[in-house]
Amino acid sequence: MNIDNALKNFERNGFKTFRFDSAEKLQEYLRKEIIGTTVGMGGSVSLTELKVYETLKENNTVYWHAIDRSAENFENAALAKVYILGVNAISETGEIVNIDGRGNRISGAIYGPRREKVIYICGTNKFEENLEKAIWRAKNIAAPLNAKRLGLSTPCAIHADKCYDCNSPQRICRSMSITTHPTSAESIIAVVNGKWGF
Ligand code: SF4
Secondary structure: OOHHHHHHHHHHOOOEEEEEOOHHHHHHHHHHHOOOOEEEEOOOHHHHHOOHHHHHOOOOEEEEOOOOOOHHHHHHHHHOOEEEEOOOEEEOOOOEEEEEOOOHHHHHHHOOOOOOEEEEEEEHHHEEOOHHHHHHHHHHHHHHHHHHHOOOOOHHHHHOOOOOOOOOOOOOOOEEEEEOOOOOOEEEEEEEOOOOOO
């Protein structure tokens, strides 16, 4: 697994990429890159661990449903100029895989009528060799651990080992995106060395 090679493949597809060796370096970059604007954020353990909300709210108006789950806050996040999200898996061959229950994160990354910039943030633990393995990771590692974290009664949350392709009313896997190229906004992949999120 060669992460620098993965980033070259994303650059070839039109992404800007950055790699940081610590959370502090990422925060320093975000403070310089995002100032005086509106920011929407997708749900993400990585973003929580990396203190992205706390960093950005110093100089921006940040809309994140982890802080406020009102419809107005979701709407403001969708309309923000910058959208920041984590990834469930990312491949060396140049694909970002995300699975959503609600769809706000996937849709926010793909489109926003006022969107100027999208930043995907992830640890090196999210990388896989190819798309097939990235989809497997998103389904069998990220989703079950998320279901467990949310205290759901899906089979994956109870056993915490794999996806059972359930049809539970609490199923959190309802839509999957595979992103290969930026859509309407400048798109950035920021990788932080180490294990962040799951
Ligand atoms: S489809 Fe169901 S069992 Fe599979 S990861 Fe999603 S919630 Fe868990």
